[in-house]
Amino acid sequence: MSSPLSPRVALVFVGLALLPLTPWMSKYYLLLAFDALLFGAVAMSLDLLIGYTGLVSFGHAAFFGLGAYSAAVLLERGVSSLWLSLALAVVVVGLYAFLVSYFATTRRGIYFALLTLIFAEVVYTVFRYTQTFGGSDGIQGLPAPSLLPGVLVDTPARNYYLVLSYLLFAYLVCRMLVSSHFGRVLAAIRENEDRARFLGYDVQRYKMGVCMISAVLTGLAGALYPGRAAYATPDLLHWSISGEFLIMVMIGGLGTLVGPIIGGAFFIVLQEKVSSYVQWYSIVVGLVLVFIVLFVPKGLLGFRGALRLNGFRRGPA
Amino acid sequence: MSRDAALLHVDGVSKSFGALAALTDVSLTVHAREVVSVIGPNGAGKSTLFNVITGLHGPTRGRVFFNGHMITGRAPEAVNRLGLAKTFQITNVFPGISVYENVRVAAQSRAREAGHLASLWRQPDVDGAVMELLAAFGLDTRRDETAQNLSHGEQRYLEICLALATKPTLLLLDEPTAGMTPGETREATALIRRMALARGLTLLLIEHDMSVVMEISDRIAVLHFGQKIAEGSPEAIRSDPRVIEAYLGGAD
DSSP states (O other), X not given: OOOSXXXXXXXXXXXXXXXXXXTTOOHHHHHHHHHHHHHHHHHHHHHHHHHHHOOOXXXXXXXXXXXXXXXXXXXXXXXXXXXXXXXXXXXXXXXXXXXXXXXXXXXXXXXXXXHHHHHHHHHHHHHHHSTTTTGXXXXXXXXXXXXXXXXXXXXXXXXXXXXXXXXXXXXXXXHHHHTSHHHHHHHHHHHHHHHHHHTTOOHHHHHHHHHHHHHHHHHHHHHHHHHHHSXXXXXXXXXXXXXXXXXXXXXXXXXXXXXXXXXXXXXXHHHHHHHTTOTTHHHHHHHHHHHHHHHOTTOGGGGHHHHTOTTOOSSOO | OOSSOEEEEEEEEEEEETTEEEEEEEEEEEETTOEEEEEOSTTSSHHHHHHHHHTSSOOSEEEEEETTEEOTTOOHHHHHHTTEEEEOSSOOSOTTSBHHHHHHHHHHTTSTTTTSGGGGTOOOOOHHHHHHHHHHTTOGGGTTSXXXXXXXXXXXXXXXXXXXXXXXXXXXXXXXXXXXXXXXXXXXXXXXXXXXXXXXXXXXXXXXXXXXXXHHOSEEEEEETTEEEEEEOHHHHHTOHHHHHHHTTOOO
């Protein structure tokens, strides 16, 4: 197996690590970069399902939101350790993803997507309309988490490095998965699920496995969010967020891992920049997305020929 | 009489789809290393019989035994893991990945890591087995081609490679020469027979081309309207009046 980190991608990460040292990275831009990388990581996790397995999840907001609430609940109770937040997010999101995928993987195509949506809407309703987790206000005014006792992640720069580390971790996990035997079976399922069964593969097990891995990676990203925003609200669980995740993957380029990271970052920056000028920003964002889907159907990474980024290929060789 | 133990035993299988009786009380025994063909006019129930054996459909009545296991109603993946592989009448490969990757993922289903945690980071080495299969079917020069770009004949061979890569003891071939020219058909028949001999395979095939059936089969079973109307050696079947009547449309 080739090295999971190609020189080109490694160079990009080094560049991202040096970014806060540049003079124009104000706190505002650091927080924007945080969001860009965080949602880039989420879009990449979703790409494991859509691009590599051919499963379209319309419920990833629930995984993200449950991760965020896992961290928020602990921070609210004075448990500041980031590691405990991440551990709780893995357990909560993992159990929920097991339940969702157990039922959703018995159906295909649009029915799979609808089942993931329905489960996510149930989670949204519980968090939004019961007072257990603060109702529509969510959990507000959270303190900063700590990396180690006494070492707080309390500045935009520290948050930025945290999310960059997470992105690198998640990228290596995804890259390893798609070039493993497991990843090749996922491709077989995407190409021809029935034939994979006749070759002895229990496809439901594989589909549940990749759903849970994608969900947990998304939940871990969610658990980093309250540290930056100081809140977790039911808005994070809303179906429109699941839709945005899908858009990020589509505009980045299916089945490329790197593409969806770019797509997520692009979407966040576009939304933020346009909304700071006009109130009807969603119209502008929508038009840009329509343009991309029509003219660059393979996603932003489809520009790679022009940009000489041909190191990013669909799947491993 | 029995030169080898029964490898496959279909015991009184019936299968109905609603009011349609696709199979009625069909029994069939295949011994190890035999080559058995199932023939019959269109709609006779041949493919349904294969689907019941491989676990795609559960039978309405009756049982299926394979290699000492009762496999009635087991899922296709479970049946395959016992050593029973199937090729499809309509080419059924992984269209968007390379020829090599098609066969590799099939071969890897028998690797130690398959289904285990180690499969998340490891890639079992099956290169030797894959290249051997590709070479046997003349596909080694096409290894990096995307499967959907192969010619029809090449796709039919890839179809067989996929099934063989799972190291079966019994191979079910559903019209392996469908859509081939007479020349390709002769070549394919010889190749299939060589592979079966070299690997000690048992073959059960559905075939319409009578020249193939007569040449390759040790025994032939004839289905007509879901019932087995005859079984025997190629010579016996060729002269069986019930078979001739079924094929020449004498059925009332």
